[in-house]
Amino acid sequence: MGLLSIIKKVRDARPSPRRRARPFVRSFVDSPSELARARSQVKAKERELRVLMVGLDNAGKTTIVKRVNGESIDEISPTLGFNIKTMTYGDYSLNVWDVGGQKTLRAYWRNYYEATDGLIWVVDSADSRRMRDCAEALASVLEEEKLAGASVLVFANKRDIRGAMDVDAIADVLGLKRLVNRHWHIVGCSAVTGEGLLDGFDWLVNDCAERIYMLA
Ligand code: G3D
Numbered sequence: 391m392g393l394l395s396i397i398k399k400v401r402d403a404r405p406s407p408r409r410r411a412r413p414f415v416r417s418f419v420d421s422p423s424e425l426a427r428a429r430s431q432v433k434a435k436e437r438e439l440r441v442l443m444v445g446l447d448n449a450g451k452t453t454i455v456k457r458v459n460g461e462s463i464d465e466i467s468p469t470l471g472f473n474i475k476t477m478t479y480g481d482y483s484l485n486v487w488d489v490g491g492q493k494t495l496r497a498y499w500r501n502y503y504e505a506t507d508g509l510i511w512v513v514d515s516a517d518s519r520r521m522r523d524c525a526e527a528l529a530s531v532l533e534e535e536k537l538a539g540a541s542v543l544v545f546a547n548k549r550d551i552r553g554a555m556d557v558d559a560i561a562d563v564l565g566l567k568r569l570v571n572r573h574w575h576i577v578g579c580s581a582v583t584g585e586g587l588l589d590g591f592d593w594l595v596n597d598c599a600e601r602i603y604m605l606a
Contacts, residue, residue, distance in 0.1 A: 437481050437482045437483060438483045438484075438485065439508060439595065439598050439599070439602075440485045440487070440505055440507050440508075441484050441486045441506070441507065441510060442486075442489065442503070442508070442509050442510070442537075443455065443487060443488045443489065443510040443512060444491060444509070444510070444511060445491050445513060445528075445545075446513075446514065446523065447490065447491040447492045447493075448491075448514060449513055449514045449517075449547060450581045451488050451489075451512045452473065452488055453581035454545060454579070454587060455473065455488050457581045457584055457587060459475055459477050463581065471489075472502065474487050475488065479591060479595055480595065484591075484595070487502050496527060499531065500536075503536040503537050504536055506536070507598040507601075508540055508541045508543065508595075509531070509537055509540045509543070510543045510544075510594065511528055511531070511544045512544075512545045513547060513564070515547060515548050515549055515555050515556075515557075515560060515578070516548045516551040516553060516554045518555055521555070521560070521563045521564075522563070524564070525563050525564045525565060528544075529565065532572070539601070541575075541594055541598050541601070542569075543574070543575050543576075543590050543591075543593060544561070544564065544566065544575070544577070545577060545579050545587075545590055546560045546576060546578045546579065547579050547581055548581075548582075549579060549585060549586065550580040550583050556578075557577075561576050573601075575590070575593045575594075575597070577589050577590040
């Protein structure tokens with residue numbers, strides 16, 4: 391939601407003459423929480439959530455988006471930049487940003503953090519060799535100030551592959567249980583069978599919506 395749309399909404403609300411005497415743009419600058427509240431009100435009304443989907447390359451991000459969106463998963467090519475998908479999920483419109491996870495692209499992830507409501511971190515549960523790398527990459531994403539308020543859903547994907555690590559062990563390696571002041575949830579899933587995907591999206595949408603409605 392752009393600043394201009396928020397300003398327009400506040401303008402349309404026709405503040406009392408006394409309040410109008412105070413330049414409203416300045417009031418946002420003076421009070422960032424006022425800006426956050428106005429933004430939440432607009433988002434809650436439009437029921438739009440912005441979801442960023444990241445994780446190491448080959449974890450199954452694109453396949454998950456396609457599966458949830460009801461598209462064929464027969465041909466998936468590696469995400470070299472990013473894909474944006476707008477999906478209707480219950481009463482909500484989700485803008486899902488699926489961003490490529492190759493090492494060379496990770497430096498660009500921060501370009502997508504702004505205004506993220508929910509972060510989906512996708513893990514290849516069958517790739518125990520890269521689980522440490524995965525934990526380090528997640529830890530550095532979670533340090534980002536712009537993502538401090540985002541709900542975090544971890545999809546432990548590829549559960550259909552024999553020998554995949556179990557969800558609890560993945561939560562341990564990723565250090566999820568040590569996270570404080572953060573709403574997080576981990577769900578085992580398979581983008582191939584569809585198992586777990588709706589559980590995960592349900593949790594994320596509800597968690598984001600509760601937070602946004604509380605502010606509004
Ligand atoms: P990415 O977007 O995270 O980079 P992709 O990952 O969605 O491109 O998926 C990478 C590969 O993993 C694809 O196989 C895809 O079919 C496979 N994959 C994704 N999710 C699952 C899953 O849940 N189970 C299994 N068994 N495979 C999965 P290819 O062969 O095209 O590289």
